[in-house]
Amino acid sequence: MIRFHNTLSGKVEAFEPVAPGLVKLYTCGPTVYDFPHIGNWRAYVFEDLLKRFLIFSGYKVTHVMNLTDVDDKTIRGAKAKGVGLEEYTRPFIEAFKKDLETLNILPADHYPRATGHIQEMVDIIKVLLEKGFAYKKDGSIYFAIAKFPAYGRLSKFNLEDLRPGSRGDADEYEKESVHDFALWKAPKEGEPVWETEIGPGRPGWHIECSAMSSKYLGRTFDIHCGGVDNIFPHHENEIAQSEAASGVKFVNFWLHCHHLVVDGEKMAKSKGNFYTLEDILSKGYDPREVRFLLLSTHYRKMLNFTFEALEQAKAARQRIGNFLGELKDVTNGTAETAEVLPLIETAREGFVTGLEDDLNISESMAVIFSLIKSLNPLLSRGEVSKSAAQKVLDLFSSLDEVLAIKPSPIRSASGKIAALTGVSATGAVGTVVKKQPSDMPNRLDSEIQERIEARQKARADKDFALADAIRKELLAEGILLEDTKDSVRWKKIVLPRT
Numbered sequence: 238m239i240r241f242h243n244t245l246s247g248k249v250e251a252f253e254p255v256a257p258g259l260v261k262l263y264t265c266g267p268t269v270y271d272f273p274h275i276g277n278w279r280a281y282v283f284e285d286l287l288k289r290f291l292i293f294s295g296y297k298v299t300h301v302m303n304l305t306d307v308d309d310k311t312i313r314g315a316k317a318k319g320v321g322l323e324e325y326t327r328p329f330i331e332a333f334k335k336d337l338e339t340l341n342i343l344p345a346d347h348y349p350r351a352t353g354h355i356q357e358m359v360d361i362i363k364v365l366l367e368k369g370f371a372y373k374k375d376g377s378i379y380f381a382i383a384k385f386p387a388y389g390r391l392s393k394f395n396l397e398d399l400r401p402g403s404r405g406d407a408d409e410y411e412k413e414s415v416h417d418f419a420l421w422k423a424p425k426e427g428e429p430v431w432e433t434e435i436g437p438g439r440p441g442w443h444i445e446c447s448a449m450s451s452k453y454l455g456r457t458f459d460i461h462c463g464g465v466d467n468i469f470p471h472h473e474n475e476i477a478q479s480e481a482a483s484g485v486k487f488v489n490f491w492l493h494c495h496h497l498v499v500d501g502e503k504m505a506k507s508k509g510n511f512y513t514l515e516d517i518l519s520k521g522y523d524p525r526e527v528r529f530l531l532l533s534t535h536y537r538k539m540l541n542f543t544f545e546a547l548e549q550a551k552a553a554r555q556r557i558g559n560f561l562g563e564l565k566d567v568t569n570g571t572a573e574t575a576e577v578l579p580l581i582e583t584a585r586e587g588f589v590t591g592l593e594d595d596l597n598i599s600e601s602m603a604v605i606f607s608l609i610k611s612l613n614p615l616l617s618r619g620e621v622s623k624s625a626a627q628k629v630l631d632l633f634s635s636l637d638e639v640l641a642i643k644p645s646p647i648r649s650a651s652g653k654i655a656a657l658t659g660v661s662a663t664g665a666v667g668t669v670v671k672k673q674p675s676d677m678p679n680r681l682d683s684e685i686q687e688r689i690e691a692r693q694k695a696r697a698d699k700d701f702a703l704a705d706a707i708r709k710e711l712l713a714e715g716i717l718l719e720d721t722k723d724s725v726r727w728k729k730i731v732l733p734r735t
């Protein structure tokens with residue numbers, strides 16, 4: 238049974254979708270006024286883990302992620318650059334979609350843009366005016382929070398803090414200044430204007446998500462996600478607008494991930510303490526290492542970003558890669574499938590049980606490393622049979638449908654396909670087996686193999702000075718050789734900058 242922590246109740250609850258077998262999921266997408274930083278990617282990777290686990294558990298998932306292409310920030314950016322909103326936001330939307338793919342995030346079923354859904358927003362605002370939840374003032378339209386008694390339930394603030402009658406136009410504001418918020422903003426010099434039945438103007442940020450979620454998922458849907466900074470005012474206001482207009486419950490489960498921080502401070506554009514994905518990849522990291530780092534801390538815990546933590550994620554992933562490499566190399570062995578099968582079953586169950594418990598990834602990852610620990614001694618003694626090894630490989634393939642961290646071709650900083658990390662080419666000592674990992678560039682692979690063969694020959698000839706020189710020469714290029722009992726493995730490592 239899957240359980241999630243629901244921000245609305247403040248409790249971990251058993252998860253049931255409205256329609257059996259189908260989960261309707263809405264995740265707040267990027268405000269496309271700049272390139273996303275890896276704090277944003279933490280939120281999107283958490284949402285992808287959630288979605289992949291739901292699919293793994295047998296649900297069909299309909300996923301909507303909006304693109305906020307009109308709000309205070311995009312308007313400010315377009316104005317400063319002297320271009321229209323469409324032209325200003327286009328490169329950020331393109332970059333966002335490219336990075337989604339790079340991080341192996343499953344695409345959403347719909348990526349609605351706010352500018353394409355103005356009519357849907359106007360329709361909700363009309364209902365709110367008719368029902369008396371909204372009022373006009375100086376050409377703008379505001380939501381009267383005092384008319385909605387459940388206001389504050391999500392963000393859990395004291396209802397006495399409400400200040401009926403006070404108003405604000407900004408999309409983002411602090412809890413301390415809770416007030417009636419703008420649904421529709423009166424035209425201003427240099428801002429885009431839509432001529433509509435509720436007057437000229439442009440939407441506030443919050444109404445956008447209410448309109449786009451109900452259009453694609455219906456008035457009540459299963460899960461709504463975002464980072465904790467979205468709880469107030471964004472999600473609080475979404476609930477108020479949607480429920481006041483529809484009269485039914487908006488969302489059953491609210492899941493929020495904690496922040497990615499740098500030195501204890503939220504990573505944010507406004508603070509200038511951010512890295513984009515490209516910044517990190519240009520240092521030679523594989524996107525799957527970034528993904529692994531982002532998903533391996535439980536989503537409700539703060540994640541402190543450091544390059545040391547990234548190195549640890551990289552090493553942990555390489556351990557998995559090396560283990561898989563050894564399993565692939567198994568030719569024969571005495572340990573019967575029957576000895577390995579219970580270990581596989583325990584690992585599969587433990588992995589699933591961990592994630593069923595509010596996506597407890599730490600528990601699931603511990604189970605994987607414990608399986609590796611149990612099997613390594615058997616593997617190094619050559620005791621695992623080929624069919625047993627294949628069963629373990631099958632298990633990892635199946636778990637990777639959730640984790641999506643297995644090696645594959647990656648994009649280098651220059652946009653080319655670069656070599657992989659963490660994959661080994663092996664050969665028995667003296668007689669290097671030519672083995673081509675299918676997803677590596679051949680030139681690089683064959684060159685490395687040649688040098689390994691030359692080193693093996695030097696060792697066989699007892700020319701240890703030459704053998705050592707070749708090892709060092711490869712290391713200087715970032716290729717680390719590892720001599721195991723009866724093979725030579727290599728992997729790419731990131732060299733410290735000189």
Ligand code: AMP
Pocket residue numbers: 265266267268269275276277278279280462463464465466467494495496497498503504505
């Ligand atoms: P924005 O583009 O600012 O609307 O944010 C897009 C998503 O990223 C939202 O779900 C935010 O809550 C989330 N987010 C922003 N900064 C961080 C951070 N430092 N850590 C985790 N999530 C974040």
Ligand code: ZN
Pocket residue numbers: 264265266446471
């Ligand atoms: Zn939103």
